[in-house]
Amino acid sequence: MDPIKTRREGAILEVTLDRPKANAIDLATSRIMGEVFAGFRDDPDLRVAILTGGGEKFFCPGWDLKAAADGDAVDGDYGVGGFGGLQELRNMNKPIIAAVNGIACGGGLELALSADMILAAEHATFALPEIRSGTVADAASVKLPKRIPYHIAMELLLTGRWFDATEANRWGLVNEIITSDQLMARAWELARLLASGPPLVYAAIKDIVRDAEDSNFQDAMNRITKRQLRSVDTLYASGDQLEGARAFSEKRDPVWKGK
Incomplete structure (x- = not known):
C-alpha cells in the first residue's frame, strides 16, 4: 500500500502519512515524503500544504524501529529533505500546517516542528523519548529551545516525558487545540485563508x-x-x-x- 496519500484542492495539498499500525517512517517512506514535498515546493500552482497522519491514534511515532531491526540504517538515505522529507528541505518558502491527530513522539514530533503552524487534536500527546533509548533527538535539540522556553525544552529533552495537547498549547508549541472531529476541517479552513494570501x-x-x-x-x-x-x-x-x-x-x- 502507498504509505503517503495526497489530496489536492486548488492551491492546497493535503499529505497524509498512512502506514498502519503507527505511521512510523522507514527509509522508503521518507524518500517518498521528500519527493512529495519537493514537488509541492516546486509547483507554482500550489501555495499551502497540510500534513497529517492516517487514523485517529497516531500522527507519527518517528523512526520505524522494526524496519531498523530488518536492516534500515539510522544513517541511511532518507532522500531529499532528510527525515520525513521536510526537516532539511531547502528553500521551502510555502506555509505548511501540521494537523496532529494523535501521538507525535520522537521523529514524529520533530516532523511537526518542521511545519509553520501546528494544530492538535484534543487527545494528541507528545514526547521526545530518545533519551530512554540512549540516543539523541537531534533535530528537536536544535529547534525546540528556540520555540519554547529553554528550561522547558531542556526538561522535555532530558527526561523524555510525555505531555498532552493542553501543555503543548501552554508552552506555545501548538497554535490551537481542536476536537478530533473538527481537526481537518479547521486545518483546511486555515489553509484556504493562507492560500488566498500573497x-x-x-x-x-x-x-x-x-x-x-x-x-x-x-x-x-x-x-x-x-x-x-x-x-x-x-x-x-x-x-x-x-x-x-x-x-x-x-x-x-x-x-x-x-x-
Missing part, C-alpha cells in the same frame, strides 16, 4: 525567519535592506508588491498572482 510575501517571511535564526538583528536587517535574500528581492520587484498598495488605496481585495 505567496511572494510568504516566501519572503520564511526566508527572512530562516536567515535570522542564526544572525544578529542588524546583520539580518542588512541582508534584507540590501536585497541579498532572493525571495525578498523578488517580492520588492514584483507586481504583487504594487498590487497590494493599489488594492489598499482602491479599498478592494488584492488579486495575488505570485509574480
Whole structure:
C-alpha cells in the first residue's frame, strides 16, 4: 500500500502519512515524503500544504524501529529533505500546517516542528523519548529551545516525558487545540485563508525567519535592506508588491498572482 496519500484542492495539498499500525517512517517512506514535498515546493500552482497522519491514534511515532531491526540504517538515505522529507528541505518558502491527530513522539514530533503552524487534536500527546533509548533527538535539540522556553525544552529533552495537547498549547508549541472531529476541517479552513494570501510575501517571511535564526538583528536587517535574500528581492520587484498598495488605496481585495 502507498504509505503517503495526497489530496489536492486548488492551491492546497493535503499529505497524509498512512502506514498502519503507527505511521512510523522507514527509509522508503521518507524518500517518498521528500519527493512529495519537493514537488509541492516546486509547483507554482500550489501555495499551502497540510500534513497529517492516517487514523485517529497516531500522527507519527518517528523512526520505524522494526524496519531498523530488518536492516534500515539510522544513517541511511532518507532522500531529499532528510527525515520525513521536510526537516532539511531547502528553500521551502510555502506555509505548511501540521494537523496532529494523535501521538507525535520522537521523529514524529520533530516532523511537526518542521511545519509553520501546528494544530492538535484534543487527545494528541507528545514526547521526545530518545533519551530512554540512549540516543539523541537531534533535530528537536536544535529547534525546540528556540520555540519554547529553554528550561522547558531542556526538561522535555532530558527526561523524555510525555505531555498532552493542553501543555503543548501552554508552552506555545501548538497554535490551537481542536476536537478530533473538527481537526481537518479547521486545518483546511486555515489553509484556504493562507492560500488566498500573497505567496511572494510568504516566501519572503520564511526566508527572512530562516536567515535570522542564526544572525544578529542588524546583520539580518542588512541582508534584507540590501536585497541579498532572493525571495525578498523578488517580492520588492514584483507586481504583487504594487498590487497590494493599489488594492489598499482602491479599498478592494488584492488579486495575488505570485509574480
